[in-house]
Amino acid sequence: MPATGDLPLAGLRVIDLADGKAEMCGRFLADLGADVIRVEPPGGAPTRRREPLHDGVSLYFATHNAGKRGITLDLHDPAGRDRLLGLAAGADFLIETERPGTLDGLGLGADALLARNPALVVISITDFGQSGPYRDWAGTDWTHLALGGVLSRSGIPGREPVVPPGPLAYESAAVQAAWAGLLAYTNRLETGRGDHVDCSVYEMTAQILDPGFGIGGSATGGVPATELPRGRPDAGSLYPIFPCADGYVRICVLAKRQWRGMFGWLGEPEEFADPKYDTLAGRYGATERLHALIGDLFQDRTRDELVAQGQERGVPIASLLTPGEVLAGPHFRARGGLVDAEIAPGLTGRLPSGYVELDGVRAGFRGRAPEVGEHNDEVFAEPPPPTPPATPAPAGSAPRRRPLDGLRVLDLGVIVVGAELGRLLADQGAEVIKIESRAYPDGSRQSLTGEAISPGFAWGHRNKLSAGVNLRSPEGLELFKRLAATSDVILSNFKPGTLESLGLGYDVISELNPRIVMADSSALGPTGPWSRRMGYGPLVRASTGLTGLWRDTGVEAGFCDGITIYPDHLAARVGAVAVLAALIRRRRTGKGGTVSVSQAETILTQLSTSLLRESLEPGSFTAHGNSGEWDAPQGLYPCAGDDEWCVVSVEGDEQWRSLCAVIGRADLLADARLGTAAGRRAHRALVDAAVTAWTSHTPPREAMERLQAAGVPAGAMQRVIEYLDDPQLAARGFLREMRHPHIGHAMRTENGPATFGGVADPELRPAPLAGEHTRTVATKLLGLAEPEIQALIEAGVLEEPAEGVDHG
Template sequence: MAVSAFSQEGSSLPLAGVRVVDMAEGKAEMCGRYLADLGAEVIRVEPPGGAASRFREPVVNGVSLYFATRNAGKRGIVLDLEKVDDRARLLRLLETADIFLETERPGALDELGLGARTLRESLPSLVVVSISDFGQTGPYRDWVATNWTHLAMGGVLSRSGMPGRPPLMPPGGLAYESAAVQAAWAALLAYTNRLDTGRGDHVDCSVYEMTAQSLDPGFGIGGSATGGRPPYEGPRGRPRPGLLYPIFPCADGHVRICLLSKRQWRGMFGWLGEPAEFADPEFDKLHVRFKAAERLYGLIGRFFAERGKEELLADGQRLGVPIAALLTPADVLQSEHFLARGGLADAEIAPGLRGRVPTGYAEINGVRAGFRHRAPSVGEHTAEVLTGEAPADEASSASAWIPAGTERRRPLEGLRVLDLGVIVVGAELGRLFADQGAEVIKVENKAFPDGSRQSTSGAEISPSFAWGHRNKVSLGLNLRSSEGVELFKRLVAESDVVLSNFKPGTLESLGLGYEVLKQVNPRLVMADSSALGSSGPWSRRMGYGPLVRASAGLTGLWRDLGVDNGFCDGVTIYPDHIAGRVGAVAVLALLIARRRSDRGGTVSVSQAETILTQMSDDFLRESLEPGSFRPRGNTGEWDAPQGVYACAGDDEWCAVTVRDDADWRALCSAIERPDLLEDVRLAGSAGRVAHRALVDEALGSWTAARPPRAVMTGLQAAGVPAGMMQRVVEYLDDPQLRARDFFRELDQPGLAAPLPTENAPATFQGLADPELRPAPRMGEHTREVCAKVLGLSDAEIESLLASGVLEEPA
């Protein structure tokens, strides 16, 4: 198979030389794909006849677009694990591997003699990553789930939709795709620890927990819409999604604006012709404009209505008004920006089938680390892989199974990270490293404060800020002074990583671009994240999450079609947390490569392309079947019943998704409707879809008489995927999360009570839980950092403080 011209050769990528055996099936298959994109040799193991996901819809010309996009870049072999000889072959293959990914139901591999404990006893350096819906332990361990049930239970559904209407399922497979990225992060953390200690690990990844942590987290840093308040302090119902980031019809579609700062409002005010009714300087304040939103948005709507998208975008950019057009998937596929950047490309995705496909998450050293070749045919590489086995590079004399009481460690201890990140994605990327032991120095300046320090209470540190910046230290440094730039370069000489998420070109304008800094420290790894990428025609556009979602086609898909202007993504902060994890995985991959090369490099992440990659199969299908990627609300496309059903109580709901005939039989038994089983019209998925109203009415009448938890537990007892719509405040008493130590408490000075906060990204044997040090005040550690890292004397520090180059709290 030819290597695609739009991606790096595998040997030049950071994970070259890492071997991954991949048995992920039907959930989080993008985990192995991302590791392959970063250069790992990923060997996909399938049963005879092929993996079940090869038959997963959407299927075009006999090709599952899900399988094709999630398994590109991998090699494929067939093993029948029911046979003793093939189990032995798998064990020999694992002897050569570094990481083993599996998604079997908990306990299934134990029955075959291939469970994590058995593998770790015989292969003590192997990192075993088990990705299951609810984890290997806890009362929900044996429950079944789908993307929709995770979105319901993970707190996303409760905040999606229009006030007073049913909650709305977001489009795409966001729960499993987000979990896949976090699983890749957990896998590389365990592998990094292996490189230092010789010990492998068993990494227990729960999709439920990873959804709650990474997609739209209730206990993580929030964006501007939260005002620093935790979600559990918000209204019980769904908030109005269009208040902060309004959307307006225009002559040829819709546009969205973000008027957050005084400067942005002044640009809009001038654009409107300075109307007298909004001339009062009080309208410079966001909360005052909110109170007048009906009048103000009416005026803007009338002004925009007769103008086209391109005209509005050009004028808005010129006047400093953050604005974006709501693109359709078809628009995205034809976008000059994503095509110029290589974020989309035409490729062979299966023998004889070509389509336009998102190419991957990240750029490494300025080149796309993504789609290199199509997914393998069934067993395509069986002979060459199984005859070409070689011993693993590193042997380990560590104990096979880490016993209770063995010292656990944080694998990133000893790393120093300079964190220039702001708001959500910047905060998350630095926090992920701080949690794992890195010394993360948040470099900030009072003249250009991090927007996440702003809160409705006026406090410098809100719960949101504490979640995003725990375990960091703060250095107050003015980078717009020549002395500040020189001090930063001195810090770079003593550091390993620099993180930023400014508008592209900002660091270069300060004289702190990578080409400059690598002369100071050739081992430096430097990462940037931006809305639309660091290159391309749109790279300098103002970027906020809502504008990113509009430009990537997501806003138009996340729409309640039952009401006018029913766009429902205005409350979410997706994809910020995911983009932070995408960057963390790539940075850690470069740090792993640096052990061999002694050279650093660059990582660049586009938030928009994070969205595209997580919806790869949908965009690919749109390229092959125009018009197929469109809003579908709460109606599943491939079987029925699949939806969100009202339960007893006020605004209570449960997501139920019948996947196949077995689920259908189990559902009919659970709701005591044997007559439905006898109805020949409903005997297959096509018949159930054709008679969706009938099956929805039957299930809906049953759920309406029961509270949501009873619906969920009753259907789960029968083996039917069901998940109640869980609100963030309900997490704290969730029996599964409590049983698995999902929460800990953070003592943050200035907050009245200990703050519930998430624990680790997965359950590890050899990795310690994150330390929980409070988030810093601005400049709180300036003196400490300057003395410890730079060796400055007290007199030098005092002089720099007096001149404003350094800053500390008042």
């Protein structure tokens, strides 16, 4: 691990009051070098007692508070509140997760904190946000997966939906909260003014996991999620999974060259020799027969044999690993993505290290979580840092601005994760120039219906420019280098080594521009024994154990992750956080650097608690389907109507009593066997039957609203199209209207990552045609005259939109 002083957020102080929701936000900032001070009440935070426990240690607390310092303060005591205000006066960030209004009632709300320190960035992470009709509702990871549109697309067609494994909603929200907080801080560096960042886990879940109004992957066939069939989509044939001698493997045969490799592996059967099978559409009609042949080929071979042979033939393939195999495997340990560390005094386990690499070095786990009050003497003895400088707010409301105005980004990113990272920067004011060419087109430009631009591409590339540059020509390379010399950031997500093979590695570009930040994203990371494997999201999920965990436990081989595009949107946000942190460091040092994100390690980091538990208790991390592990009822229940469902997710005895009152089951409340979480777990079938008897006669939204009114976490399974009528999303401006000249109707699109006081909403400029801005870039940024530009276009070095395509 690099020394703290070498990390990009060194010197920044974070006061962390988060408890039980998105605690990984502060952990991520600590990994990046910030001094994060975890504030707990005397006796310790409730999450110190959160399951799973090992030898009395909460593994959740251990993973989510590593690298932080710990102090105790009684915020119900005036002296404790004064001390917190004093700490906030010298801090850059304060993170809190209390119910809306709770800190205001203590005199510690955002207004009071900003009055004490106008330069402070207050990050409030709540289930539904600080406003709107749901603001006082209770949430859990599962209620957000239900309301956020994820559950409706997870499962086997014709069967009940399947709750994805792991705390994906809260973990993803933590990353976006870090992104939003750093945006507000970057804005402060320009304006001197802090901000209150209002983060809604519900909204962030809908934006990150499987966004209905964002760019999608090949699993949807280019069809927007709003137009998918009402039931669970069937994507099993696109990324098929086959049994073999010692488990399962998944293949992902999309491109012609990949099919030719598979065809040769099958022995070139005559029935599939027709060139029509070179296309996905051609193979689709023969799926049953083709899969039968592949199944026969695979059934007697081991996973390792198949992966090795597939790699040799250029066939994208991966083993479905178990969590134990992931922990024991060579790749992530060789990269430092998994580390053996002391996670509590005297307790050592193996766990994911952290999200990113900076300058080729892991920015991750730097020490165990603190004991209760461990750093009281140290922190309280330190002289208070000076209050960060603040610019007095002008009379009236200060104009909101986009914090990345003036930043220039060269975007080589493709498909989902590549599109999304550039889009996140463009939304915040950066001039993002998508560099592309017809010889190597971005797969997300392909449209099954032949439109110039698909809705997915329009969502994923809004606010960008496009310059057509042939990087396979010497002249094109030189033009790119000239652009790089005056740019701030370069983004890519090619196979590791691609930019270096073109002569565009960081060593070359940084000689031209020492201030450049170069960010790359790859499936399995740029180093390690698996780094050169072909990587697609479905293969990444298989290689990290997620596919095996995300399954319908009532069906043999009931794997359910075929339709999801997780973790692409998440990995993009991880990259955005790290890029912004590197730019913050550049202000201090004058130097750029590199950022590397492994999609696989984003998944592992989200599963940190369960993987740590697996290392300590082998065999503990298994698929649970729709049954929560720690209390009951925690599950998915059928409601009145066709394929309607509601998550009910009780946490604790008080919520159990409230649930019994709502469903009219005083007999259950009187049953002593059900008075504790352990008792309810032991009699789960009885509890589930009682809830089902009530929900099955109640429409899902009514069930949700009645339970939430009583303080019971519940979430109706919401389909993406239902976002349009959701009162909470409407009240908070979650969606806006966007128009594109090549799409004949107005489109709904997501707004920004959070609600800010000083950061403006994104612009909604239309996504570009390929090469639409080539001449503008060549003229204004490269200083080329019109005859030079025309000659380069005729030579194929520069490219404009294809003939016959209206520029709009």
